[in-house]
Amino acid sequence: MRRKLKTLLQHPSGFVGFVLLAAILIMAASAGTLYPEGPWPMDGTPTLWPGEEPAYLLGTDAMGRDLLAGLLYGARVSLAIGLAATAVALLVGVTVGAFAGYHGGLIDDALMRFTDAMQTIPSFLFAVVIVGVLTPSLLTIICSIALVSWPTVARLVRAEFLRLRSMDFVLACRTMGMSDVRIIFRQILPNCVAPIIVASSVLVATAIIIEASLSFLGLGDPNAMSWGTMIGAARPSLRTAWYMTLVPAAAVVATVLALNLIGDALNDAFNPRRRER
Amino acid sequence: MSGSPALSYFVRRLSQAVLVMFVVVLGNFLLIQLAPGDLVDVLGGTTDLSPEQALALRQRYGLDQPLWMQFLHYAGNLLHFDLGFSPRQGAPVVNVLLERLPTTLALVFLSLFLSVAIGTAVGVLAARRAGTLADFGLSLVVLLFYATPSFIIALLLILGFSVYLPWLPSAGLSTPGMDLEGFAKLSDIGRHFILPVIALSTFYTAIYGRLSRAAMLEVLSQDFIRTARAKGVPERGLLWRHALRNALMPIVTMAGLQVSSLLGGAVLIETVFGLPGIGRTAFDAVMERDTNMLLGVLFMSSLGVVCVNLLVDLLYRLVDPRVELA
Numbered sequence: 001m002r003r004k005l006k007t008l009l010q011h012p013s014g015f016v017g018f019v020l021l022a023a024i025l026i027m028a029a030s031a032g033t034l035y036p037e038g039p040w041p042m043d044g045t046p047t048l049w050p051g052e053e054p055a056y057l058l059g060t061d062a063m064g065r066d067l068l069a070g071l072l073y074g075a076r077v078s079l080a081i082g083l084a085a086t087a088v089a090l091l092v093g094v095t096v097g098a099f100a101g102y103h104g105g106l107i108d109d110a111l112m113r114f115t116d117a118m119q120t121i122p123s124f125l126f127a128v129v130i131v132g133v134l135t136p137s138l139l140t141i142i143c144s145i146a147l148v149s150w151p152t153v154a155r156l157v158r159a160e161f162l163r164l165r166s167m168d169f170v171l172a173c174r175t176m177g178m179s180d181v182r183i184i185f186r187q188i189l190p191n192c193v194a195p196i197i198v199a200s201s202v203l204v205a206t207a208i209i210i211e212a213s214l215s216f217l218g219l220g221d222p223n224a225m226s227w228g229t230m231i232g233a234a235r236p237s238l239r240t241a242w243y244m245t246l247v248p249a250a251a252v253v254a255t256v257l258a259l260n261l262i263g264d265a266l267n268d269a270f271n272p273r274r275r276e277r
Numbered sequence: 278m279s280g281s282p283a284l285s286y287f288v289r290r291l292s293q294a295v296l297v298m299f300v301v302v303l304g305n306f307l308l309i310q311l312a313p314g315d316l317v318d319v320l321g322g323t324t325d326l327s328p329e330q331a332l333a334l335r336q337r338y339g340l341d342q343p344l345w346m347q348f349l350h351y352a353g354n355l356l357h358f359d360l361g362f363s364p365r366q367g368a369p370v371v372n373v374l375l376e377r378l379p380t381t382l383a384l385v386f387l388s389l390f391l392s393v394a395i396g397t398a399v400g401v402l403a404a405r406r407a408g409t410l411a412d413f414g415l416s417l418v419v420l421l422f423y424a425t426p427s428f429i430i431a432l433l434l435i436l437g438f439s440v441y442l443p444w445l446p447s448a449g450l451s452t453p454g455m456d457l458e459g460f461a462k463l464s465d466i467g468r469h470f471i472l473p474v475i476a477l478s479t480f481y482t483a484i485y486g487r488l489s490r491a492a493m494l495e496v497l498s499q500d501f502i503r504t505a506r507a508k509g510v511p512e513r514g515l516l517w518r519h520a521l522r523n524a525l526m527p528i529v530t531m532a533g534l535q536v537s538s539l540l541g542g543a544v545l546i547e548t549v550f551g552l553p554g555i556g557r558t559a560f561d562a563v564m565e566r567d568t569n570m571l572l573g574v575l576f577m578s579s580l581g582v583v584c585v586n587l588l589v590d591l592l593y594r595l596v597d598p599r600v601e602l603a
Contacts, residue, residue: 113293116586117300119534120579124541125559129571132563133311152534159530209426213545216428217560231429238432239440249429256424 014265020258024075024251031072039069039225047241058247061230062237067247074227074248078208078255081142085207088146090200093153094189100154101161102184112158115151123148127210131219138221141214145207156199160192194270201263205256212252227252290590294583301579302355305572306348338364351572360576361569365562370573374555378577380450381554383470384546385539388478393532395478396485397521403486404493405516416490423483427542431476431549438472445472448551473550477542481535488531492524499523526593533589537582 031039044060045053050067052059058067100111130144164170165188173183214220215228227248234244335341339350354361360370403415422430439447446452446469457465496502497520505519506512543556551557555574562570 109293113296113300116293117297117304119537120297120301120582120586121305121575122537122540122578122582124538125544125556125575125578126541128541128544128560128563129305129308129575133308155530155534205424212426213428217545217548231432235432238436242436245429245432245436249425249432252426252429253421253424256426257420260420260424 011265011268013261014269017258017261017263017265020254021262024079024255024258027072028075028079031069031076035066035069035072039065039073041065047237049241050243050247059243061233061244062241063233067230067244070225070230071227071247071251073225074230074251075255077138077221077224077226078211078252081138081145081211082204082207082259084142085145085149085211086200086203088142089149089203089207090153090196092146093150094157094196096150097154097157098161098184098189101158102165102180102188104162104165108158111154115154115158118147119151119155121148124210124213127214128217128219131214136214136219136221138224141211141219141221144214145210148210149203149206153196153199153203156195157192160195161188164188164191194267197270198263198267201259201266205259205263208252208256208259287587287591290587294587297583298580299352302352302576303348305575305579306351310344338362355576360573363567363570363573365565365567365570370569373558373570374573374577377553377555377558380552381540381543381547381556384473384477384543384552384554385536387470387474388481388539388542389532389535391474392478392481392535393485393528396482397489397528399482399486400489400491401493401516401521403490404497407490407494415486419483419486419490422479423487425479427476427480428545428549430479431472431546434472434476435549447472450552469550469552473546473552476549477539477546480542481539484531484535485528488527489521489524492527493520496520496523529589529592533585533592536585537578540578540581 042064044056044064044066046060046062046064048056048060050057050059056066056068058071060066061070096111096115100108100115126148127144130147131140134140161184170183170188173187178187211220211226212228212231215226216232218232220226220229220232230248231245231252234241234248238245332341339347342350351361358371360374362368363370363373366373399415399419403412403419406412435447438445450469451457451462451465452469455465493516502515502520505515510519540556543554544560545556546552547554547557548560555577559571559574561567562574
């Protein structure tokens with residue numbers, strides 16, 4: 001395990017990713033200490049450019065709210081939603097995909113029909129409908145993201161299982177009388193860990209993007225200051241005060257970038273064959 | 278392979294597609310039922326309705342019927358493509374959607390085409406030069422695009438190419454007040470599509486770039502490539518014919534899934550650029566609680582994706598004959 005960690009930190013993109021993510025974690029952690037009043041008070045001069053006044057390092061928005069405070073609190077929202085939604089999506093997706101791919105036949109049919117149906121609905125549109133219908137809150141946003149994300153995992157895992165289940169080692173396990181559950185989780189699943197890991201890095205990143213997009217459209221949790229909310233609020237001033245858009249946008253990009261870089265590094269660490277290149 | 282297994286396979290997939298559509302319709306319908314308040318409450322929001330007027334309106338739109346009757350009625354109507362009436366738009370839903378569909382289709386398929394073409398090319402080139410500075414540079418650009426949500430790209434494009442360099446229009450489908458005909462009209466519409474298509478496709482370009490690079494590297498490490506190389510197959514043919522064909526599988530899978538995702542992305546892009554497509558319509562419908570319209574958009578989009586999934590299943594067989602007809 002320690003060697004894995006060392007490999008990760010020596011990996012150049014993994015290192016950059018971890019540094020970026022650490023910075024974002026520090027931002028999220030320090031939000032409460034630096035700005036105990038939260039991101040909402042409109043006590044600054046509206047439309048201050050970054051650096052114009054030392055008290056507002058990154059400037060203020062059109063309503064006089066401190067952009068740095070919003071940035072720090074937004075980090076909390078993005079990370080929390082991204083992780084929670086991905087955990088749920090992975091749990092559902094891996095289970096469904098593994099059983100469908102391994103068993104085939106009726107079980108596969110039933111599970112994949114359901115997966116198909118869920119995936120047929122354009123995911124972001126579906127998320128917009130769910131959040132819009134059930135009113136925006138952290139819970140509905142997390143649920144909607146998990147609900148639109150798990151089919152991707154299920155299909156990926158199923159495809160891997162379909163490919164692997166007719167291989168000799170699985171046949172050998174079956175001949176030895178190993179139970180199906182054991183073959184699925186102890187024999188086949190470890191063989192598709194790499195694609196699942198790459199997929200989950202994509203999933204957290206996607207979850208953060210969906211959250212930002214929802215709140216950009218005005219479908220964010222009204223009690224949570226989110227990067228997407230900030231970008232949405234800055235839209236009318238895009239032509240004159242683009243820094244209001246750029247500051248939270250850079251935060252979204254940096255976070256997603258960090259997660260992708262870490263995902264790549266994880267992939268290389270778990271897949272030594274690729275690292276040798 | 279004889280014709281009949283393929284035919285029965287196709288028939289089977291088709292019946293499954295119908296089943297999927299039923300689940301989609303049922304799910305959509307139930308979800309909309311969870312919405313607090315109904316259409317009449319929304320209409321009453323703008324005009325003050327007496328209880329009698331409200332009752333009359335509910336009867337007119339069938340909202341006084343039991344839920345399963347409403348669903349059967351809705352599903353029955355769908356069978357002859359009647360998606361209901363939108364009181365907000367003052368027109369049948371299907372008319373509104375069909376009128377706006379071409380805009381969305383153009384946006385989605387132009388973006389898909391652009392992203393597959395550029396993404397695959399970038400991925401193959403990067404894989405060929407794996408480990409070099411060029412690979413690093415390409416991968417860096419791809420990573421940045423991959424990390425940037427489409428609506429942020431859209432805002433940056435507007436800022437760059439509409440505000441600071443006033444080259445391209447940033448809103449609408451055509452220049453207002455210009456009475457253009459023929460080719461001039463077409464090129465005007467085309468100019469309005471440039472920024473939205475780029476904004477929607479960058480993320481997917483990055484996906485195909487990453488995916489095809491990874492798939493190519495995987496394939497290039499296999500024995501048959503070494504054999505081909507040993508036999509003296511030229512490097513270019515090796516790359517584009519031998520390796521790419523075997524790396525196509527994940528790309529085809531992704532392209533099939535992406536149509537659904539692109540339709541979702543169209544909601545954002547059409548909203549940012551003020552394009553009158555069905556994505557924008559869906560967003561407005563959520564905001565206005567226009568139930569019929571929302572169900573209509575979800576139905577139409579889902580139907581489109583079902584068709585694409587069927588096509589992808591067939592493409593699988595062409596790309597990789599080893600896939601069993603399951």
